């Protein structure tokens with residue numbers, strides 16, 4: 001296994017610290033507010049597990065909590081502003097309630113310039129901790145209880161050199177049937193726009209035995225949808241290839257689904273495509289971020305594949321996995337992106353036919369190479385490109401989804417959604433609404449009657 005594994009003795013020390021603080025916090029309510037990606041959601045479940053071990057009672061309502069932890073995202077400026085404004089909301093309450101404690105963690109907390117801003121402008125934030133400190137939550141709580149001043153738990157190493165793998169700390173999962181399982185952490189790719197390698201450290205994989213033990217335990221306790229997570233999950237190196245790990249995680253017997261995210265096109269092997277095609281428990285959904293259809297921009301982004309190589313991989317996926325849903329991420333307005341480059345992206349979108357595109361307007365991230373590049377694209381131009389992409393994709397998604405009309409899909413129910421409609425997900429990760437109550441966490445067959453670009457709708461046939 002690669003990476004720096006936290007010794008068992010250190011985990012035992014954290015358990016003993018948790019025991020020592022329990023009498024002081026038992027029954028106190030704590031709330032975690034999570035921004036950002038699935039990795040952050042998974043991290044919040046680990047933080048919640050450690051807080052509960054310390055004796056906290058978790059609540060979804062910040063109003064009733066005496067400990068609020070904001071788990072931040074730094075991938076786009078917008079997410080950072082939202083997290084800071086969330087922190088700002090507690091300013092008045094903190095003045096009234098001296099026993100209210102506010103902590104901030106996640107990718108923003110890992111960045112020195114943001115920490116400086118928090119220290120200067122957010123005096124009511126009591127502590128910050130970094131992305132590889134989750135196993136030390138008991139120690140953080142103990143420090144908080146005795147602290148006379150604000151403090152931080154951060155690995156202060158040059159980017160790309162920090163990061164640990166810890167096993168054995170508890171996880172408090174939000175769902176009783178969908179679960180995140182981290183396969184690896186960090187990223188070594190240094191795409192020029194991306195803050196992840198700077199905020200989450202170098203790539204390190206969990207041992208395959210640990211990943212599979214966690215996945216098997218989840219399946220045995222009734223989980224039906226497991227997502228293997230990693231910033232660049234295909235470069236997994238925990239004792240086997242990622243394809244082998246995925247195959248093994250989907251082979252415990254019984255009906256359940258295994259998904260994965262996120263993949264880098266340069267690491268998406270044919271072996272992986274074959275596993276998805278042949279193992280019935282692997283979901284038929286491939287999220288493969290392309291980011292741009294222009295070779296010139298891909299090079300500026302340091303993506304390390306060409307448009308032609310991406311197209312070939314997409315073809316292989318579609319040929320081998322007949323009912324696959326292929327989704328992608330695209331950045332518009334990358335520095336120096338010309339109209340001709342953007343036309344290349346539009347033509348790629350039409351050539352491949354993605355089921356869904358997550359389009360992002362480029363947001364310069366301090367510390368990344370792209371933030372220093374010349375030719376930052378004016379916002380109005382990026383907005384126009386965003387609109388053009390959305391329009392093109394809407395038509396494509398509609399025509400793809402129309403092909404499901406009359407077909408029956410196996411759907412994992414999420415029960416009734418907030419609009420009062422029964423809904424779930426197909427193996428392609430399509431949202432499917434249906435007419436009869438099916439308990440959350442149960443599979444059902446749904447015959448598709450209507451199709452929109454974003455969701456399908458039908459009748460339960462069993």
Ligand code: SF4
Nearest residue numbers: 187189190191194196
């Ligand atoms: S592969 Fe993904 S996480 Fe890694 S640097 Fe590139 S965009 Fe960021």
